[in-house]
Amino acid sequence: MNPVIFHVDMDAFFSSVEQLDNPSLAGKPVIVGGRVEERGVVSACSYEARAFGVHSAMPMFQAKKLCPMGIFVPGRMKRYQEVSREVMAIFREFAPSVQPISIDEAFLDMTGTGRIYGTPQEAALVLKQRVEGEIGLKMSVGIGTSKYIAKLASDFRKPDGLWEVPPGGETDFIDQFTVRSLWGIGDKTAERLRLLGLTEPKQVRSLSRESLMRTIGRSLGSFLHDVCRGIDPGIFALRESSQSISCEETFSRDISDPWEVSCRLLSLAHQVIFRSLDEQVLGRTVFVKYKLTDFRSFTAQTSRETPFMSAEEIHSQARELLRSRWNGDPPLRLVGVGISSLSPAGEQVQGELFEDPYGKKRAVEEAVHRLKRRGSSLAKATSLLERYDKRRK
């Protein structure tokens, strides 16, 4: 049986959510990003704005110049995450295996679902209709026998696209791209390849893996060799495991009360633990990031031999790291918490002599996480927060 992989990419996700929540924005050039006076950049823009040449990561002042009638809105990350969770919940209900790779992108392994959904294209159509019907957002689906091909295919006919690369058609499909436009090839690499006369996948195919590896380096050579033959170089298998997981919050007003900061840290620690549960990893390093009113930004971290098991454990370590460096003055405008030195959660097999103080808490967090995945709106193990609030009073 050929693998059937979907790559699903939400169209102009942030700006589409803005248009969804505020119908008067529909059909207009919506630009989401930071404020001009704060040297913000575009984080997303609608297709209407793209027609003016606006693109993401462009400084806001430049976007304003290109598209003066644009509707500029500040990002609402929480809302986007909320919508993302709803979309991912539909994917999880629909597909046997889902691998989210960012807030608005996921791989769905649809192998062996023919009897349930019919052909891959029929399945993709049903999924697109469901997401549009239930959430109101459009997306593009790429179908292929590997993640790499599916990823290229979803980008092939954006927006509202649906493109299937049939089994065996991978090389023909790749040949419609230039080397520069292949995913994973940046400007500098493309320039190096151009100097070697390698601009078309066909030219790359004329060279053996060994000679490619010799001329352009082992990893790039091997990558290019595979990609130009429509073979997945396994890049998303690698991406699946993050190097670190972190969450940060920029406060709407600066905070100088260490207690309030500690409460925010706890909430961030929960987000971190939920994401780590999603990815099935544990971290042995905890780090905090904080930014003062004057924009000076600092980080601190600590590592230990055994992984941090629960949000509360991460929180108490993060609070400790911050406490020894910041005492309320000057106020903070941002805090972040994260874990790194990640390892698969299953590897944690060291027995405990004493009852593990964090074992029970982790069990609660795992249960909340399962409920969330089923669509519950529970945000965190709230009993912990209540306790903190009480102590505060």
Added chain:
Amino acid sequence: MKFICERESIIKEISISHEIISERNTLSILSNVLLENTDNTLSIRATDLKVSFVSRIPVETVTPGSTTVLCDKLLGVLRSLPEGEISFDVQEDRMVISPVRQKKINFRLRCIDARDYPEFKSPGKESFTIAQKTFVEMIDQTIFAVSDDETRYYMNGVYMEPSEQGMTMVSTDGRRLSYISRNVERGVPVFQPIIIPTKFLNLIRKLSSKEGEISLGISDSYLFAEFDAHHLSSTLIEGQFPNYRRVIPDEHEFSCVMSTKDINEALKRVSLLIDHHSKKLFMDINADSIVFSSEESEIGNAKEEISCSYTGEPVRMYMNFSYLMSPVRVMESEQVSINFTDPAKAVTVRPVPEIDYFHVIMPMQS
């Protein structure tokens, strides 16, 4: 003030002071070492506000007095000077350091007034003495099992309590535990159990001549130690040490006895190929042999068989290799025993014949 002394006699004390003084501190005077010079004696003091150190060495007092100088630089200067007598002379706010026989070399270090230096705690009345050798051996058997997890701060030190005929020291990181209870001939007065930071114990271990006595005193959450020419004090770790007795297995069904030298050497070799992330050591115990091996990895693997005496069924166990290596490394008996009932439950490692210490290790699951 002015004094003259041999480079060799002062450099050791300054280098110990340097270890105590923490690199990151907010008060600049805490980076300094205090020097008090009277009656042909120099007393050297250093502190990080938790651990304090006082040592006395003989010098030739020219003019008595006291001052403080940056310890890090003083050590650097002393290391750079040739052997022989050195003169230390405070002129206004500078300490002039130069070798007595080579006046061409001249360092001038800035001083801070000794009056600004934090006061030292004085030991309480209650104190007792035990042999330095005994105390250092007790530290050796326990210090490695202390937890480095700051969230379990109450495990960041060695627990010490009086026992019927002496005293007991216990350490644990929650996954392994080390225990030693030693008789003290003259007895030990009853005291409230304490948790001693590792920095302090390491310092004692390093400074001790292991000859003669050490006097220990406890008061107001401080521990004082006096031995040879050294006076040390340390704050204690507050908090509740876990109920360690509950996790010490009463008895074991099986026992596997082997040569201490054999297991030490085998572990040293096999550990070379153990993944330093998982730390997983495989132990296959058979009737007359025990096989230690590492997990197969991209790099390869290692395996070593040593003879043992064991009467149970063949069994496989998994363990964090360092949990086994660190206790067997400090065992002085010719043989050791690994005792267990169930390969997934706590294992006890003891010297053979049994004496006053043992180590409990929680294995890993497959």
